[in-house]
Amino acid sequence: MSTLMENTTSSPGPETGAETGGGMGEIPSFDVTLRIRRYSPETHGDEAYWQEFTVTAYGTDRLLDALHKVKWDVDGSLTFRRSCAHGVCGSDAMRINGRNRLACKVLLKDLNPDKPILVEPLKGLPVKKDLVVDMEPFFASYREIMPFLITGGNEPTRERLQSAEQRERFDDTTKCILCAACTSSCPVFWTDGQYFGPAAIVNAHRFIFDSRDDGAAQRLEILNDKEGVWRCRTIFNCSEACPRGIEITKAIKEVKRAMITRAF
Amino acid sequence: MTTTQTQAAAQLPIENPGEAYKRRKTTRGNFELYSWVFMRASGVVLLVLIFVHLFVNLVAGEGITAIDFGFVAGKWASPFWQVIDLVMLWLAMLHGTNGMRTIVNDYAERDGLRMWLKIALYTAFVVVTVLGTLVIFTFDPCPADAPANLLPSFCTA
C-alpha cells in the first residue's frame, strides 16, 4: 500500500554539522539508519508502518540527536516526546533495537552501525502517534499505590529525624523518574495491562521502607491484589530496562517479603 | 550531511489503539500470597518426594525389573506409602494446576479464552486427583473379572 518515496537530499542549515561539536574542529562522522515504527491515523490510516531514515552522526551524538535531525531536517511530522535530553525527565523512553531505553541516553556509536536501528514506541501502552504512547494507564497505577508520605501523630516543629542508614534503606527506589521503561518491558503487563507494573511497585517500595512513613500496611494491602506483586515472574526485564539503574526486581522481592512477613 | 529516506512495507497494525484503561476490580485477601508461598514450599517438598519415589521404585532392591502390579500393591499395603503417594499426588496436581493457571493468566489475552482454558484445567485437575486418590486407596492387584494372563502370579483365581 505504501508508495516508495523518492530519495531526497535535504539542505540542512549551515551550522547543522557543528551541532554537537561545539566548534571543536574536525570530528569523525558516520552514517546511521533509523528504522522507525510510525503510526498516524490522521494521515496514514489505521495501520502502523516502518520508515527508514539515514542521517549523519558524530561521536557524542545520542539517538535523540538522530531523531531530532530527522524531525528538523527531513520529516517534521515525526513525533516523539523529549525534554531534558540528559536522562532525568523520563520523556523519551522508547524501544530501541527491541530494548526499552531513553533515546537521550543511547549513544549512536555504541550501536551496531551495519544494521538499521529499530525504533518503536513503548509496548503495552496505547500508541497515539508515532513514538507517542498514552501514559495515562501507567500513571493511573502509580496513583493507586498511594505514592506519598503517610504519617500519623503530631507534626514535629523541626524535621523528622532519620538516620543515614534509614535513609539509605530506600535510596535506590527514590531515583525513579516515571519514564515507564520498566513497566512497558514487562511481558505480564503486555498481556492485558492489568498488572500494577514494576514502576508502581518501585514507588510503593520507596515509601514502605521509609522510616518516617506509617502507610506501609495500606500499600502492602493494595499490592496484595491479584494484579499486584504476585504477578512478578522475576524475569528481570525491568531491572535491565531501568535508565536509572534501580534494582527493580530486588525491590519487588523486598515488597513480597514484607507481605509474607506480615501474613505469617 | 546527506539524508535519505525510504518507506518500508506496511507492517502489522498497532495493537489496542486508544483502548481505555481500567483496573477491572481490586481483590482483597491473601489468596495470591498463599498461592505464591505454596508454589515455593510444594516445589521443595515435591523435589524430595519425587526423588525418593524414583529411588525406591527404580533403583533400590532389584531396581526397575521389580515393578509390576504386585510391587505397587505391596507398597500400598502399607499406610505409610499410601500417605506418601497421596501427598505427592495432591501436591503435584496443585502445583501443576496453579502453574498452568499462572501461565493462562500471563498469556491468554482474552477473557473468554481465559475462562475456557481454566475450566478445562480445573476439570482435568478434579478428574485426575479424584481418580488418583481412589486408586491409591482401592487398588486391588487381582480384580475379579480380569483375564488370567494380565494378573500377577500371586493372584489366586
Next chain:
Amino acid sequence: MQTHQYDVVIVGAGGAGMRAALESSKRTRTAVISKLYPTRSHTGAAQGGMCAALANVEEDNWEWHTFDTVKGGDYLVDQDAAEVMAKEAIDAVLDLEKMGLPFNRTPEGKIDQRRFGGHTRNHGEAAVRRSCYAADRTGHMILQTLYQQCVKNDVQFFNEFYVLDVLLSHDLTSGTVPDGQEVAVSGVVAYELATGEIHLFRAKSVVFATGGAGKIYKTTSNAQTLTGDGMALAFRRGIPLEDMEFFQFHPTGLAGLGILLSEAARGEGGILRNSDGERFMERYAPTIKDLAPRDIVARSMANEVREGRGAGPNKDYVLLDLTHLEPAHIDAKLPDITEFARTYLGIEPYTEPVPVYPTAHYAMGGIPTNILGEVLRNNTDTVRGLYAAGEVACVSVHGSNRLGTNSLLDINVFGKRSGIAAAEYALGADWVEMPEEPEVGVVAELERMRTLPSGERLAHVRQDLQNTMDANAQVFRTEESLRQALADIRALQERYRHVSVQDKGKVYNLDLLEALELGFLLDISEVVVVGALNRQESRGGHFREDFPKRDDANYMQHTMAYRRPSAATAAAGQSPSGPGTSAPGAFDVVLGYKPVVMTRYEPMERKY
C-alpha cells in the same frame, strides 16, 4: 472548543507551579495546565541543593543568607524580597521534609548541609554549609515530592495542554492604559496537544509558573521545552519583562554538550584547572576560590580559554578535577553527574578530570512581581488576579546573578506565596468579563502556521538564532556583538514569517508546537539583546567588555522592557495586539527603569 471555569488556573507544573497548586487547591477550585507531564519539568534536573540557614551543621542565620544573596546578585537584588526568601527558606525546607523529601542526613539524623557557591558565613568570611540536599538529585526529589503531594491532594491537572494566550481586561500593548487604572486577568486560552482542540479556561486568578528560556542559546543546560513561553505570552499582552539582559551561565556544563554538572561537585571539593593544571580560581577569587558565584567562575573560565590556557585539542575548555576525592565519597554525594560524564563523554571522573565549559543556565529576569507574586504592569500597578513564580518571574531575588540553590528556594517560597495569594484573591473577587470570542487570535495564529506554504524549515531559523546568541550575547558582550545579534534576530523574525510546519495534523502536532515556541524564543532574544545593549556597564551575569566596570550612578536600577507599537504602527492607527507573533517592526521594545529596593545593605565592591 471547550470552556472550563476555575477560581485559579496555574500555568506550568514544575516546582513553582505545583507548590502553588498545593496551596491554592486546598483553598479553592484550582486547575494546573502543563505542556508536559508534571514529572518531566526541568525542576527535576536541578542537582546541588536548596539553601536555608537551618544551622544543622554549623552556625548560620538567615541574615547572612540574605546578605550573600544580595551581594551575589551584585546589589541589583530587591532586598526586601531577598529577606523574605532567606527567612522563609527554613520553613520551605522543613515543609518539603514533612512532605517526605528524602534529604541526606547528618549523623544525628537531621537534614545534612553542604557548601555552595557564594554562600558564606558572617558576610563573606568563609564558605558555609547551608545547602540542604539529596545527593545530586535535589531537584528530582523536590519535583517528585511535590507531584506526590499533588496526587495526595487530588490536584486537577491538564497535562499536555499548551497555554497560548492570557486574557486581560485591557489592551496593555497600546501603551495608553493610564497608571492606576485597574487591569484584571480573566483567563487563558489553551491548546490540547493530544487532539488539537482549543480550551478556554475562565479564571479569577492565573499563576504563571512556566520556567525559563534557555533555548535562546545553543549551549544550554536547559530542556528542549524551556522556550520562554510564559514570558513571551505576558510580553505580547503588554506586560513588561524585567532585567532580561541578565542570563546566568553555569560554569560547569559538559564541554560541547552543555549538560549540567552541579556546583555541588565543587562544594564537595572539586577543583577547576586550566591546561597547565593550575587552580586558576585562586587568582580570580582568592578567598573562596572555586566556590565564587557563578558569573565570576564562568567569566574566569572563559578568560582562561581566551588567553590560551584552555585544555583539550582545541584548547576550548577547562577541567573539573575530582580525582583527589574518594570514589566512595563521589558515589555517595555526586552519583548522577559522574554518570553523565561517563555516559556522554566516556570520561571516568575517579581517575580523569572532566572537560567543562560555561553553559546557559538561568534567566534572572522575567515577569516583574512583588513579594506576593502579583504581576506588575509598570513600576507600581499590579494586574489584578495575575501572579508569577519561579524562573518566569523576577521578584527580584536574584538581581544580576543568582546564587546556586536559590532557584529551588525561589520556586518553593514564591510558589507557595503566589499560590496562597492567588487563591485568597479568587475567593474575594468577582468574575471578570472575558473578551468576546477570546480564542479567535489563537485559532487564527495556529491556522496560519499550519497552512503556511512550504517554506524554510523552522529548525534552521532556530539554529541560526541560537548560534548568534551564543556568539554575540553570551558571557562576554560588546556593543558591536550585541548590534550584530540584534540585526540577526530582526532578520530571523522576518524569516520566521515564512517557515513551514510540515505536520498538518491535529493529533500531537509537536511540529506546530515547536514553531510556536520558536516565535517565543525570537521575542525573548530580542528583549535580552535590547536590554543588554542599553546597559552600558558590567554587573553580575551581564558583562560588557566595552564597559567592564559596574556603574551604580547610572544603572543601579532594574530594566523594564515593554512591547509597544512602533512609530509606523502608531501612525497607521493600528494596534495589532494579539497572542501571535507580529510582523517585524510592528512593535518596539521600549525600555524603562524600576528602582532597586534597598533596606539593609549599601552597595559595595564585590570581592570574594
